[in-house]
Amino acid sequence: RRVHGAHFRRGDFNKMSSVFEKVVAAPPIEVFALTERFVKDTDANKVNLGVGAYRTEEGKPWVLPVVRKVEKDLAADESLNKEYIPVCGLASFCEAATRLLLGANDKGVSDGRVSSVQALGGTGAVYLALQFLRIHLGKSNLYVSRPTWGNHKSIGKLAQYTSINEYRYWDAAKRCVDMAGMLEDLKAAPCGSVILLHAVAHNPTGMDLSAEQWDKVIAVLKERNHFPVMDIAYQGFASGDLERDALAVRKVYQSGFEMFICQSFSKNFGLYNERVGNLVMVTNSAEVTARLKTQMTMLVRTTWSNPPSQGCRIVSRVLNDTQLFDQWRGNVKTMAERIQLMRKLLFDELKTLATPGTWNHIIEQIGMFCYTGLSPTQCKSLIDDDHIYLLMEGRINMCGINRNNVKYVAKAMDRVVRNVK
Amino acid sequence: AEYMGSMKVLPFAVSRFAAPMSFWSHVEMAPLDPIVGLNELFSKDSNPKKTNLGVGAYRDENGKPWVLPSVKKAEKRVMDANYDKEYVGIVGDLQFTKLSAQLALTSESPALTQGRTTTVQTISGTGALRVAGNFLAKFHNKPLWMPAPTWGNHTPIFAHAGLQLKSYRYYDAKTIGLDIEGMLDAISKIPEGDTILFHPSAHNPTGVDPSQSQWDQIEKVVAQRKLLPLFDMAYQGFASGDLDRDAYAVRHFIKQGHQCILTQSYAKNMGLYGLRVGAMSVVCDSGEEAKKVESQVKIVIRPMYSSPPIYGVRIAKTILGDKDGLYKEWVDDVKTMSGRIIKMRHEMVDQLAKEGSTHNWDHIKKQIGMFCFTGLKEEQVMKLRTDYSIYMTSNGRISVAGLNEKNLSYVASAIHNVSK
Numbered sequence: 001r002r003v004h005g006a007h008f009r010r011g012d013f014n015k016m017s018s019v020f021e022k023v024v025a026a027p028p029i030e031v032f033a034l035t036e037r038f039v040k041d042t043d044a045n046k047v048n049l050g051v052g053a054y055r056t057e058e059g060k061p062w063v064l065p066v067v068r069k070v071e072k073d074l075a076a077d078e079s080l081n082k083e084y085i086p087v088c089g090l091a092s093f094c095e096a097a098t099r100l101l102l103g104a105n106d107k108g109v110s111d112g113r114v115s116s117v118q119a120l121g122g123t124g125a126v127y128l129a130l131q132f133l134r135i136h137l138g139k140s141n142l143y144v145s146r147p148t149w150g151n152h153k154s155i156g157k158l159a160q161y162t163s164i165n166e167y168r169y170w171d172a173a174k175r176c177v178d179m180a181g182m183l184e185d186l187k188a189a190p191c192g193s194v195i196l197l198h199a200v201a202h203n204p205t206g207m208d209l210s211a212e213q214w215d216k217v218i219a220v221l222k223e224r225n226h227f228p229v230m231d232i233a234y235q236g237f238a239s240g241d242l243e244r245d246a247l248a249v250r251k252v253y254q255s256g257f258e259m260f261i262c263q264s265f266s267k268n269f270g271l272y273n274e275r276v277g278n279l280v281m282v283t284n285s286a287e288v289t290a291r292l293k294t295q296m297t298m299l300v301r302t303t304w305s306n307p308p309s310q311g312c313r314i315v316s317r318v319l320n321d322t323q324l325f326d327q328w329r330g331n332v333k334t335m336a337e338r339i340q341l342m343r344k345l346l347f348d349e350l351k352t353l354a355t356p357g358t359w360n361h362i363i364e365q366i367g368m369f370c371y372t373g374l375s376p377t378q379c380k381s382l383i384d385d386d387h388i389y390l391l392m393e394g395r396i397n398m399c400g401i402n403r404n405n406v407k408y409v410a411k412a413m414d415r416v417v418r419n420v421k
Numbered sequence: 422a423e424y425m426g427s428m429k430v431l432p433f434a435v436s437r438f439a440a441p442m443s444f445w446s447h448v449e450m451a452p453l454d455p456i457v458g459l460n461e462l463f464s465k466d467s468n469p470k471k472t473n474l475g476v477g478a479y480r481d482e483n484g485k486p487w488v489l490p491s492v493k494k495a496e497k498r499v500m501d502a503n504y505d506k507e508y509v510g511i512v513g514d515l516q517f518t519k520l521s522a523q524l525a526l527t528s529e530s531p532a533l534t535q536g537r538t539t540t541v542q543t544i545s546g547t548g549a550l551r552v553a554g555n556f557l558a559k560f561h562n563k564p565l566w567m568p569a570p571t572w573g574n575h576t577p578i579f580a581h582a583g584l585q586l587k588s589y590r591y592y593d594a595k596t597i598g599l600d601i602e603g604m605l606d607a608i609s610k611i612p613e614g615d616t617i618l619f620h621p622s623a624h625n626p627t628g629v630d631p632s633q634s635q636w637d638q639i640e641k642v643v644a645q646r647k648l649l650p651l652f653d654m655a656y657q658g659f660a661s662g663d664l665d666r667d668a669y670a671v672r673h674f675i676k677q678g679h680q681c682i683l684t685q686s687y688a689k690n691m692g693l694y695g696l697r698v699g700a701m702s703v704v705c706d707s708g709e710e711a712k713k714v715e716s717q718v719k720i721v722i723r724p725m726y727s728s729p730p731i732y733g734v735r736i737a738k739t740i741l742g743d744k745d746g747l748y749k750e751w752v753d754d755v756k757t758m759s760g761r762i763i764k765m766r767h768e769m770v771d772q773l774a775k776e777g778s779t780h781n782w783d784h785i786k787k788q789i790g791m792f793c794f795t796g797l798k799e800e801q802v803m804k805l806r807t808d809y810s811i812y813m814t815s816n817g818r819i820s821v822a823g824l825n826e827k828n829l830s831y832v833a834s835a836i837h838n839v840s841k
Contacts, residue, residue, distance in 0.1 A: 018680060018705065018706035018707075018710060019561055019614075019649050019680050020560060020561070020680070020703075020705055020706070020710055020713075020714055021706075021710075022560065023560050023710070023713050023714055023717055024713060024717075025712065025713040025716050025717075026713075026716040026717045026719065026720045027716075028716070029511070029719065029720075029723060032510065032511065051508070053507055053508060061505040061506070061507050063503075063505055063506050067506070068503070071500070072500060075496055075497070075500045081486045081488050082486075082488055082492070082692055082693055082694055082695050082696055082733075083478060083486050083694050083695055084478065084688075084694045084695045085695050087457075119726075120544065120726035120727070120729075120730070121726060121727055121728075123723075123724070123725070123726050123727035124725070124726040124727075127724060127725050127726065151723060151724060151727065154720075154723060154724040155724040155725075157724065158555075158721070158724040158725060159724075266508075270506055271506055272506050272507055272508045273506050273507060273508055273509045273728070273730065273731040274506060274730050274731065274732060275726065275727075275728070275729065275730045290450075291449065291450050291451075294450050294451040295449075295451045297451065298451050298577065299581075301547075301574060301577065302547075302551065302574070302577045302578045302580075302581040303544075303547075303548070303551055303581070303725065303726075304544035304545070304547055304548045304551070304697065304726065305544070305545065305546075305547035305548075305574070306695065306697075307697070308544070308695065308696055308697045308730040308732070308733070309695035309696060310696060310730065310732040310733070311730065311732075
């Protein structure tokens with residue numbers, strides 16, 4: 001670039017060779033590209049059923065009233081400053097988050113077998129978990145559900161798993177869980193594989209396992225000595241009931257596994273952009289857990305040094321105060337109930353239109369997302385022709401639906417089912 | 422990578438207790454972080470005169486953390502705005518990234534006016550370095566050369582990112598200063614095309630910075646070797662009190678035509694430590710290339726933590742964007758911090774002379790930024806700890822921010838006693 005002794009300026013060169021010449025454009029990440037397109041769309045009827053964030057009946061983002069209140073309290077609190085919080089996170093947050101997950105009087109927690117590390121959202125927790133398992137247990141086989149959240153495989157890739165596979169989950173024909181297929185695939189997986197499980201409100205299908213189905217999965221996990229990693233991003237948000245949504249995690253946990261559980265507070269606290277998550281580590285002994293935590297500390301130190309202090313302070317205040325906790329529970333119920341109502345309204349509309357096919361899955365599925373069962377071409381038509389934005393796999397965010405647009409969405413779905421392959 | 426340390430997976434060992442066999446039996450206890458260990462010892466110490474010169478965070482004249490007045494005002498504006506909490510997007514807040522790049526490079530920089538720089542919001546400086554490291558490992562997997570010594574966390578960050586690490590001569594223990602000849606010589610021998618890390622101001626841990634004319638010399642050799650410069654700028658403004666002066670090296674290199682990678686932290690200069698405010702910029706050849714690079718940086722970020730936290734960045738951009746108001750107040754706040762630190766440096770040298778020390782302590786005045794390499798040996802550091810309850814890292818590094826009018830004479834006297 002620079003001839004020795006001469007002084008060149010940038011504009012003097014025609015075509016300089018660049019260090020980054022070989023960098024090719026990466027494919028856009030679908031869910032973000034979708035939102036970008038939606039934002040640019042000028043059509044009056046446009047509906048965004050893409051990104052997974054809660055929307056009110058008016059189609060607006062919602063800052064939970066309890067969050068807004070606590071945030072103002074924190075800003076006015078002169079005893080607080082902006083110093084670093086510990087590498088493993090704010091202890092009061094970690095402890096409260098773990099109690100919320102496993103129950104207030106859990107023995108594993110009081111024994112010290114269970115500990116946790118604050119993470120940057122659910123993503124950060126899953127990334128730490130998978131990285132840790134690869135580095136310290138030499139894990140290289142990762143199994144995710146088919147389908148699963150789009151980012152799960154990418155996290156596995158970043159964590160350098162050499163073998164990322166799928167276990168069957170969604171039965172497209174019957175529009176329910178393919179239990180036989182799931183068990184078969186988990187049995188066939190090499191012993192000691194890392195199995196990524198959705199604790200509740202499966203993303204993208206919204207289809208969860210029943211208690212009996214979980215028992216069967218647990219039996220296979222034990223038989224094959226697999227390492228379970230459970231991803232819980234919707235506790236409370238799914239059914240409106242915090243305890244109910246934690247049942248699957250607690251069932252697996254109480255079966256005696258050594259395991260990781262990845263919590264996100266993005267949805268149930270509406271704290272999407274504050275990146276609040278918690279990685280819960282369960283081992284067979286307090287001494288082992290203590291050692292694990294020191295190693296996890298080193299992993300955190302090389303990734304983000306220490307986690308952001310704002311979001312965890314909000315969650316900690318709420319979870320540790322009876323009144324605020326009750327307020328929060330109410331806010332969570334508000335969100336869950338609106339979603340359940342939208343499911344019912346959409347289902348009713350499709351029934352009214354006598355849209356061909358079965359649509360019970362819309363009301364049977366749970367949480368933010370619904371796997372409609374629509375094909376990619378049908379989805380493309382919804383986007384191009386109706387300005388209804390959804391993922392090509394047919395996933396819609398129920399939060400994007402409200403009384404104003406449910407008829408429009410139902411009619412559009414009806415149209416593509418009848419006229420588009 | 423050379424750094425494996427406690428990351429090695431040891432042979433499986435069966436627990437000797439009756440408890441069920443654990444997957445994890447072989448996992449070793451990781452070494453305690455030296456700074457954390459220091460803080461723990463400090464908090465257990467009951468000596469009323471105990472002094473913590475370990476931690477790298479600014480302290481005011483009363484030894485207390487300081488929330489900048491401009492930050493408090495900005496925070497109030499953010500609160501009053503009642504912003505939502507929606508996901509901010511993988512590369513973060515675009516107003517912030519634009520303002521951050523301008524702060525580092527100036528808004529007139531051709532790298533910015535020509536639209537060929539991509540800037541992403543990161544989890545403070547560490548997050549920026551890690552993302553840069555992962556990106557380099559994928560698209561420019563050459564050895565990364567770091568100054569000897571460098572910040573303790575650089576090695577593990579880049580090793581985890583997958584880079585091979587090497588070091589170039591930098592600090593001269595004999596002169597307690599910069600080994601400029603050694604540095605230029607070392608750089609002239611680096612294989613073409615490798616990546617080289619620089620601290621543009623307030624070198625951590627030594628506080629020893631090249632002068633502007635020395636940076637000019639360094640740039641020439643880097644150009645000859647066609648190296649890719651990576652600048653870790655964690656102290657812009659905090660070092661000299663002058664935001665432009667502290668960015669000289671970065672701006673000079675870019676002016677000379679280098680494609681640089683720049684990481685920025687607002688932990689110290691805005692006191693936003695725990696809010697994790699930072700940015701990473703890649704100066705490219707063209708706008709088109711910058712877009713491609715950005716798309717690939719997103720692929721690193723998304724699986725790591727999806728998107729960055731917003732609160733601190735809202736505060737930062739409120740300041741950076743209010744050129745006639747809060748920005749000016751912030752510049753004053755930065756001068757307050759750097760001014761107090763520079764004052765402590767000078768007073769420490771004076772005090773040591775008053776104590777009767779015959780050593781040359783001028784390096785304390787010459788060094789810059791938060792940290793000072795005192796030149797004290799490990800045994801002397803230990804003695805300071807055990808006999809005087811004065812805590813610093815074993816390499817003799819002190820955080821000047823931990824000094825104030827109340828403890829200065831005590832510390833000077835102690836240092837004199839262990840070194841006379």
